[in-house]
Amino acid sequence: MKPTLPSWNNGPVRSAIEDFVSGVVAPGGPQFVAPSERIAVFDNDGTLWAEYPMFAQVCFSHEKLRELIVATPALAGKRAYKAMLAGDMAALKAMPKQEVFEPALAVHAGMTVPQFQADVAEWLGRSQHPRYQRGFDTCYYQxxxxxxxxxxxxxxxxxxxxxxxxxxVRAVSQRLYGIPPEQVIGSSTRAKFDFAGGHAEIVKLAELGSFDDRDEKPVNIELHIGRRPILAFGNSDGDLAMLRYVLGGKGPNLALLLRHDDDAREAAYDRDFHVSPLDQALDAAGKEGIHVVSMQRDWTRIFP
Amino acid sequence: MKPTLPSWNNGPVRSAIEDFVSGVVAPGGPQFVAPSERIAVFDNDGTLWAEYPMFAQVCFSHEKLRELIVATPALAGKRAYKAMLAGDMAALKAMPKQEVFEPALAVHAGMTVPQFQADVAEWLGRSQHPRYQRGFDTCYYQxxxxxxxxxxxxxxxxxxxxxxxxxxVRAVSQRLYGIPPEQVIGSSTRAKFDFAGGHAEIVKLAELGSFDDRDEKPVNIELHIGRRPILAFGNSDGDLAMLRYVLGGKGPNLALLLRHDDDAREAAYDRDFHVSPLDQALDAAGKEGIHVVSMQRDWTRIFP
Structure with missing residues (x-):
């Protein structure tokens, strides 16, 4: 039996999804899309799991930051590091998102990817989301x-x-979402190949490789996937370029934007969430054919 | 019926491949590897199709170069462009591989990826390999x-x-090798998201993003795939880091290096092919457990 959408209420959004998928899979129909072209891309923070009041990775980094600053004292002078150590959310919110992410990306400099991911797994196993009082890795959306x-x-x-x-994100993507690491695109640090001692490892560097946000999202989608997706799901202005890229395709496509409007069950925020606002994308949605998904209206439940 | 290897001669290499694969798929066996971890990476030029005396993409670029130089006269002063226009192979061979590739990567600046790939397809449809007198896209190895x-x-x-x-490479990978674009990693130019006129496109820039050779190969493999492959197949020093990365895995693994030693059926070159030599990797092979595949000894035929 094919999976259905039990946690989605009947309504315009669910119908739009089901109608789109029915058209895509109907052989010989006007909306048919070959399986190889059925590419769907999802944002993670705020789209697949909770991001409010702060990204999980930033919470993780806060803990790792003290160790990093001991090893690299020069970082202590950078305002994002200082604000993070002080827990100064107001200062962080006033900074560009890329600057906020920098410490998060730097905490694994000098580590191999398996070492870093072991750290992530260990942290996820014992940390609690500050708002929902449950493990971060249970704060994904059913x-x-x-x-x-x-x-x-x-x-x-x-x-x-x-x-x-x-x-x-690769440390959890298969377990939470059934998505293997090779189907995860994201922000990255540069890395180097290390063959010291005759053993090959990839070692992460502190330098930012790509900040996978806004215009960089569709650019990285093209780099990693090599074809235009036909479905995209985001929740912030950082996803607008990706949604527009999908809408620019010649064939059938579907662009979805999750609106956090459910303070009782999750959180209600959009234009005022300075770390990752939903503002321009919300204005663009109606004009450009992006479907706004309301947590309150469209979802029967939020977390598993 | 499962595919076999009819164009491979019996011998140590074929046995090594078959033994490796038998072990990997044997449930409960000591060499078993979960399907999700069965990642194999192949170099393309000289490993999957002919590269001698010059990469197909360089031949393609030669034709496109005159148009590019009309549009961007500053490029005419660069020695790789000059040498390529003049067909000066000796000068090209004396330059670093990255410099030789630069014109090849620059010919699609300002184009969208579909536009570029249409150009590639058009060229492949009418061009002939200079040595084998057949279409480049038939010069792959059966x-x-x-x-x-x-x-x-x-x-x-x-x-x-x-x-x-x-x-x-994505323009031919599915058709020649059954490999979809999202499973192709390679050298890349930077690109930008363009929403001029309300229509979203990814436009390629002339700036090099990544030169996917030598140490950069395993770094890009990690970036795109997110786990260490268990099999790698290359043919030049540019592949040695990738082979070492595979050999550094904790579980079963297989590293293969193709040697072009068949002048009658293809070409015989290795240490003296300045564009892409097989030299250090050949020296390393015996010491590090890399299997050298001889075209002459191991393959019953070369091209389809």
Whole structure:
């Protein structure tokens, strides 16, 4: 039996998804899309799991930051590091998102990816989300996991395109979303090949490689996937370029934007969330054919 | 019926491949590898198709170069462009491979990827390999296509890790090798998101993003795939780091190096091919457990 969408309410959004998928898989129909072209991309923070009041990776980094500053004292002078150590959310919110992410990306400099991911797994195993009082890795959205499974059951290949660190998200993507690491695109640090002692490792450097946000998202999607997705799901202005890229395709496509409007069950924020606002994208949605998904209206439940 | 390797002669290399794969797929056996970890990476030029006396992409670029120099006269002063226009192979051979590739990567600046790939397809449809007097896209190696199919039939996910341009190779990878674009890693130019006129496109820039050769190959493999492959197949010093990366894995692994030693059926070159020599890797092979594949000894035929 094919997966359905039990945590999605009947309504215009669910119908738009089901109608789109039915058209895509109908052989010989006007909306048919070959399986190889059924590419779907999802943002992660705020789209697949909770991001409010702060990204999981930033919380993780806060803990790792003290160790890093001991090893690299020059970093202590940078305002994002200082603000993070002090827990100064107001200062962080006033900084560009890229600057806020920098410490998050730097905490694994000098480590191999498996070492870094072991750290992430260890932290996830004992940390609690500050707002929901449950493990971060249980703060993913049940309706989205159902949607991912539903898409895959209809021949879609599902990808993540995240502003978060690529290895951080890869540490959970298979377990939480059924998405293997090679289908995760994200922000990255540069890395180097190390063959010291005759043993080959990839070692992460502190230098930023790509900040996978806004215009860089579709650019990285092209770099990693090599074709235009036909479905994209985001939740912030950082996802607008990716949604527009999908809408610019010649064939059938679907662009979705999650609105956090459910303070009782999750959080209500959009234009005023300075770390990652939903502002321009919300204005563009109606004009450009982006479907706004309301947590309150469209989802019967939020977390698993 | 599972694919076999009809174009591979019996011998130590074929046995090594078959023994490796048998071990990897044997449930409960000491060499068993979970399907998700069965990642195989192949170089392209000289490994999957002919590269001698010059990479296909360089031949393609030669034709496109005159148009480019009309549009961007400053490029005419660069020695790689000059040498290429003059067909001065000796000068090109004396330059670093990265410099030789620069014109090849620059010819699609300002184009979208579909526009560039349409150009590639048009060129492939009418061009002839200078040595073999047949279309470049028929100069791929039949034994390698069989090996790719054999690996996939045993649960492997096959990737290309090429020093060539990522979009150039993606233009042929599905048709020649059964490898979809999202499983091709390669050299890349930077690109930008363009939303002029309300229509979203990714436009390629002349600036080099990554030159996917030598140490950069395993670094890009980690960036795109996120786990260490268990099989790698190359043919030049540019592939040695990738082979070492595979050999550094904790579980079973197989590293293969193709030696062009068959002047009658293809070409005989290795240490003296300045564009892409097989020199250090050949010295390392015996010491480090890399299997050297001889075209002459191991393949019953070369081209399809």
């Amino acid at each position: 309706p989205q996991v159902e949607l991912l499974e539903y898409l895959r059951a209809h021949g879609f290949k599902t990808f993540i395109a995240t502003g978060g660190g690529i290895e951080f | 034994p390698q296509v069989e090996l790719l199919e054999y690996l996939r039939a045993h649960g492997f996910k096959t990737f290309i890790a090429t020093g060539g341009g990522i979009e150039f």
